[in-house]
Amino acid sequence: MSSVEEFDAIIIGAGSGGLTVAVSLTNLGKSVCLVEAKDVGGDCTNVGCIPSKSLLHHSKEADASQALSKVRTARDTLRDEETEHFANLDNLTLEFGKARVMGKGLVEITNANAVQAVKAKHIVIATGSKPRRTSIPGLPSHKYLTNEELFEMTEAPSKLAIVGGGAIGVEMATAFSQLGTQVVLIEAANHIMPNLLPEAAAVVTESLKEQGVEIATGVAAKEYDEEAAKLKLGPLDGQITESVDAVDKVLVAVGRVANTKHLGLDAAGVKIDAQDRIVIDRKGRTSAKRIWAVGDATTRGGTTHLANAWGRKVAKGIFPLPLPSGPMPVDVNVAYSEPEVATIGHQPELVANDVRRITYDYTETDRAYTDEVRHGIIIVDIRKFSGKILGATIVGPRAGELISTFSLAMRAGLKIQKWYDTVWPYPTYSTALGKVVDLYMIAHIRNVHKDFFSWVKGRLKLN
Amino acid sequence: MSSVEEFDAIIIGAGSGGLTVAVSLTNLGKSVCLVEAKDVGGDCTNVGCIPSKSLLHHSKEADASQALSKVRTARDTLRDEETEHFANLDNLTLEFGKARVMGKGLVEITNANAVQAVKAKHIVIATGSKPRRTSIPGLPSHKYLTNEELFEMTEAPSKLAIVGGGAIGVEMATAFSQLGTQVVLIEAANHIMPNLLPEAAAVVTESLKEQGVEIATGVAAKEYDEEAAKLKLGPLDGQITESVDAVDKVLVAVGRVANTKHLGLDAAGVKIDAQDRIVIDRKGRTSAKRIWAVGDATTRGGTTHLANAWGRKVAKGIFPLPLPSGPMPVDVNVAYSEPEVATIGHQPELVANDVRRITYDYTETDRAYTDEVRHGIIIVDIRKFSGKILGATIVGPRAGELISTFSLAMRAGLKIQKWYDTVWPYPTYSTALGKVVDLYMIAHIRNVHKDFFSWVKGRLKLN
Numbered sequence: 041m042s043s044v045e046e047f048d049a050i051i052i053g054a055g056s057g058g059l060t061v062a063v064s065l066t067n068l069g070k071s072v073c074l075v076e077a078k079d080v081g082g083d084c085t086n087v088g089c090i091p092s093k094s095l096l097h098h099s100k101e102a103d104a105s106q107a108l109s110k111v112r113t114a115r116d117t118l119r120d121e122e123t124e125h126f127a128n129l130d131n132l133t134l135e136f137g138k139a140r141v142m143g144k145g146l147v148e149i150t151n152a153n154a155v156q157a158v159k160a161k162h163i164v165i166a167t168g169s170k171p172r173r174t175s176i177p178g179l180p181s182h183k184y185l186t187n188e189e190l191f192e193m194t195e196a197p198s199k200l201a202i203v204g205g206g207a208i209g210v211e212m213a214t215a216f217s218q219l220g221t222q223v224v225l226i227e228a229a230n231h232i233m234p235n236l237l238p239e240a241a242a243v244v245t246e247s248l249k250e251q252g253v254e255i256a257t258g259v260a261a262k263e264y265d266e267e268a269a270k271l272k273l274g275p276l277d278g279q280i281t282e283s284v285d286a287v288d289k290v291l292v293a294v295g296r297v298a299n300t301k302h303l304g305l306d307a308a309g310v311k312i313d314a315q316d317r318i319v320i321d322r323k324g325r326t327s328a329k330r331i332w333a334v335g336d337a338t339t340r341g342g343t344t345h346l347a348n349a350w351g352r353k354v355a356k357g358i359f360p361l362p363l364p365s366g367p368m369p370v371d372v373n374v375a376y377s378e379p380e381v382a383t384i385g386h387q388p389e390l391v392a393n394d395v396r397r398i399t400y401d402y403t404e405t406d407r408a409y410t411d412e413v414r415h416g417i418i419i420v421d422i423r424k425f426s427g428k429i430l431g432a433t434i435v436g437p438r439a440g441e442l443i444s445t446f447s448l449a450m451r452a453g454l455k456i457q458k459w460y461d462t463v464w465p466y467p468t469y470s471t472a473l474g475k476v477v478d479l480y481m482i483a484h485i486r487n488v489h490k491d492f493f494s495w496v497k498g499r500l501k502l503n
Numbered sequence: 504m505s506s507v508e509e510f511d512a513i514i515i516g517a518g519s520g521g522l523t524v525a526v527s528l529t530n531l532g533k534s535v536c537l538v539e540a541k542d543v544g545g546d547c548t549n550v551g552c553i554p555s556k557s558l559l560h561h562s563k564e565a566d567a568s569q570a571l572s573k574v575r576t577a578r579d580t581l582r583d584e585e586t587e588h589f590a591n592l593d594n595l596t597l598e599f600g601k602a603r604v605m606g607k608g609l610v611e612i613t614n615a616n617a618v619q620a621v622k623a624k625h626i627v628i629a630t631g632s633k634p635r636r637t638s639i640p641g642l643p644s645h646k647y648l649t650n651e652e653l654f655e656m657t658e659a660p661s662k663l664a665i666v667g668g669g670a671i672g673v674e675m676a677t678a679f680s681q682l683g684t685q686v687v688l689i690e691a692a693n694h695i696m697p698n699l700l701p702e703a704a705a706v707v708t709e710s711l712k713e714q715g716v717e718i719a720t721g722v723a724a725k726e727y728d729e730e731a732a733k734l735k736l737g738p739l740d741g742q743i744t745e746s747v748d749a750v751d752k753v754l755v756a757v758g759r760v761a762n763t764k765h766l767g768l769d770a771a772g773v774k775i776d777a778q779d780r781i782v783i784d785r786k787g788r789t790s791a792k793r794i795w796a797v798g799d800a801t802t803r804g805g806t807t808h809l810a811n812a813w814g815r816k817v818a819k820g821i822f823p824l825p826l827p828s829g830p831m832p833v834d835v836n837v838a839y840s841e842p843e844v845a846t847i848g849h850q851p852e853l854v855a856n857d858v859r860r861i862t863y864d865y866t867e868t869d870r871a872y873t874d875e876v877r878h879g880i881i882i883v884d885i886r887k888f889s890g891k892i893l894g895a896t897i898v899g900p901r902a903g904e905l906i907s908t909f910s911l912a913m914r915a916g917l918k919i920q921k922w923y924d925t926v927w928p929y930p931t932y933s934t935a936l937g938k939v940v941d942l943y944m945i946a947h948i949r950n951v952h953k954d955f956f957s958w959v960k961g962r963l964k965l966n
Contacts, residue, residue, distance in 0.1 A: 056929075084929075089869070089929060089930050090869065090872075090873060090930075093869075093870065093873035093874070093930055094873040096873075097873055097874050097875065114872070114873065118872065343928070343929065344929040344930070345926050345927060345928050345929040345934075346926065348926075348929070349924070349926050352924065366923070366924035367924060369924075369926045370926055372926055372928045373928065374928045374931060382928065406552070406553065406556075407556065409553075409577070409581065410553060410556035410557040410559075410560055410577065411556070411560050412560065438901055438904050440928055440931035440932075440933070441901050441904035441905060441908075441931055441932055441933050442904060443928060443931075444908065444925075444927055444928060444931055444933030444936070445904075445907065445908045445911060445933075447925055447926050447927065447928065448908060448911075448912065448917075448922060448925045448936075449911065451921075451922075451924065451925040451926070452917055452921040452922070452925075454911075454915055454917060458914075458915040459911060459914075459915070460829070461812070461815065461829035461830060461832075461914065462907075462910055462911045462914040462915075463808050463809065463811075463812050463832045463833055463835055463910050463914065464808060464907055464910065465806070465808050465835045465836065465837045465845070465903055465906060465907060465910065466519075466547075466552060466806065466807040466808040466811070467552050467553075467556055467807070468837060468903040468904055468906075468907055469903075469904060470903070470904050470907030470908075471808075473907070473911075
């Protein structure tokens with residue numbers, strides 16, 4: 041095997057996570073072999089963030105098929121640019137094909153032309169995920185869409201049923217209803233965006249309904265009657281209870297499955313969990329020596345920005361940089377629906393005793409008034425006394441930018457007292473953050489007094 | 504004078520600054536007499552932020568006169584709500600009339616019905632400012648507009664000349680060109696937004712031109728020929744060099760003048776500067792005992808949010824609250840034009856040796872790509888080694904929210920190193936902030952090494 045080419049690292053998967061590691065390592069002069077089974081840019085560029093945000097942008101246009109065509113052009117242009125960029129990057133060898141981890145740093149790459157082996161001290165698995173496909177009996181494959189087929193449509197359906205009321209479902213409900221499609225959003229839980237606090241989900245529900253989106257909760261798609269074009273619904277573990285007429289396409293968006301099969305992970309000693317996700321530690325290491333993993337193939341993935349964050353971490357782990365290793369990436373999520381929905385950290389439905397939950401009606405800001413915004417809410421959880429920010433939910437215009445402010449503050453450990461007396465430029469939407477801080481501080485000061493007097497009383501009794 | 508009503512504080516002016524002080528003091532149970540010469544809400548509610556932002560919002564609509572009518576409705580509704588709110592506020596007496604400071608805590612209020620005197624331990628002057636009116640010979644008064652007359656128009660002019668290319672000029676150029684008005688923007692300096700860095704102003708210029716706004720720089724309005732409807736232009740201290748045809752309205756937006764006349768300030772011992780602005784210290788105190796001032800009647804005013812910030816400070820100064828006195832309010836400004844323009848801190852045209860200026864093309868973010876944004880820039884000044892943020896300029900979508908993040912960070916003293924490895928949710932516009940941080944950190948790390956070796960060499964020579 042003297043002809044086996046050797047690299048500093050082999051990265052399997054050229055999506056957000058893999059590309060971040062690749063850029064970081066090649067910048068340091070390390071040689072990288074980047075293996076991609078399909079398209080450079082991964083899901084984000086090809087069937088995720090880019091086409092979905094582009095569609096949300098173009099959905100305001102009158103001609104739906106032209107809008108869909110523009111989305112494909114935008115996506116293809118970016119993918120081609122990225123592919124060319126990485127094909128010509130110094131220190132990087134881009135190989136197309138299916139990869140298999142063979143042990144001892146060897147990776148086998150199979151494509152239509154050949155089977156070859158490459159070798160490196162470090163292997164990074166960044167193979168991402170694919171849509172979970174539920175079975176809907178009776179639904180023909182040309183009417184069954186996931187995010188992988190959605191953006192290939194050349195015309196907007198007249199009626200689209202979206203199965204799954206998470207971020208993808210809500211974004212696409214927004215986009216297609218703007219394009220003139222009649223949209224029915226179906227969610228098995230008792231409210232859409234089941235990971236959202238119920239009061240925030242209620243705001244999203246109200247807004248979507250105003251946009252003409254029909255919403256069915258507590259039910260799943262049970263079967264499809266093609267002759268009648270009826271999609272039949274019922275509780276997850278129950279009988280059919282209702283049906284939706286004239287459905288010509290069904291978009292299934294009920295979660296993701298990690299791409300961890302056929303990679304030889306088991307033989308290589310890489311542990312996966314019950315949901316087939318690669319288990320990684322705080323540095324991005326798998327259970328196998330010198331095999332790393334990032335992104336949504338792992339237990340710590342889920343979004344492009346998390347894949348980026350872990351990609352940076354793994355690059356630093358492989359070849360230590362003169363940089364702080366950095367904090368644990370915080371979980372932050374944004375749906376670019378109408379209204380925008382953004383969350384950070386963890387917000388349980390029941391508030392713990394030592395947590396102060398501040399809820400503010402985002403439509404009360406003066407900018408929401410001039411912009412005629414009718415749907416919005418901010419819910420922030422802050423530890424009592426210490427002022428540590430634990431989590432936040434923002435529904436409304438520009439929520440993604442406001443949650444970014446929380447992301448910075450949480451990364452930097454900036455307690456809420458340090459936010460007090462910030463000059464929030466008027467009339468930005470960010471003035472809402474000032475209101476949240478004031479509400480917290482008022483409650484905080486009131487309790488400080490109460491606690492202070494209780495403390496004094498206690499002392500007097502003791503003396 | 505036993506019939507003179509006494510209060511804890513008299514506040515002159517019911518605009519942003521005065522209302523902030525009023526709310527803070529009444530919340531503490533203090534009795535306040537609030538004197539307003541015209542409308543509750545001041546310039547912001549009546550002829551400033553609210554109608555201008557409302558117009559920017561409604562300018563996307565097809566019918567210009569309907570849009571203008573909606574703006575007035577929005578403004579009047581808010582003003583009426585605010586008036587009613589303050590008229591019924593506990594601990595507050597709202598008086599309409601002209602106020603005059605008489606000394607010894609006495610203030611005389613004159614209106615159509617009566618002259619009365621009120622008395623208080625503390626007086627707060629929050630009389631705001633009015634537009635500076637330049638003379639344009641030949642221009643009849645019904646064609647001469649400032650922000651005070653602008654929103655009374657029932658129809659959009661067919662051609663509007665805007666004299667003054669600052670924030671108001673640029674916002675109204677955006678709004679009226681969207682309404683279908685032909686707009687000519689005239690700025691005496693060599694670029695519009697003269698307080699902006701030239702490279703940022705160039706981005707705004709390019710975008711406005713694409714929207715069809717004509718821009719004339721280095722010239723001022725010299726005279727108007729009513730017969731020919733020609734506005735003649737020339738350098739500030741020069742002859743007429745060019746002219747604009749068919750101008751049916753002229754909006755003059757060339758700065759503000761503090762409302763400090765006829766208040767009896769001189770007799771009361773309240774010092775004003777050469778521009779008639781009340782001089783205040785770091786606590787908001789004037790040169791006269793127990794007379795305070797806030798907002799754009801002062802040397803530290805200029806915007807609604809600064810008036811708010813100083814209002815909070817003054818309230819704490821008058822009746823100390825159990826709250827930190829807070830940092831000095833940072834100067835932050837946002838123009839809600841297309842594109843949005845936001846600045847914070849101080850950014851001189853020439854960068855000092857110990858400052859690292861990071862410039863990033865905002866259109867390079869992936870969200871700008873999907874949203875087809877073609878104009879944007881971010882320029883951030885950061886102290887070398889220490890990482891202290893000194894100032895920032897952002898031109899592009901949602902700039903006002905991104906500058907708010909800087910406002911928080913600067914208020915909290917958050918150095919740029921603490922921004923590193925923040926998870927910026929993808930694809931928000933805030934991802935641009937991550938790019939800025941990375942660019943700084945790369946340069947920082949490179950120089951840390953260089954400086955380290957220089958330091959070692961110096962040591963070796965000394966020993």
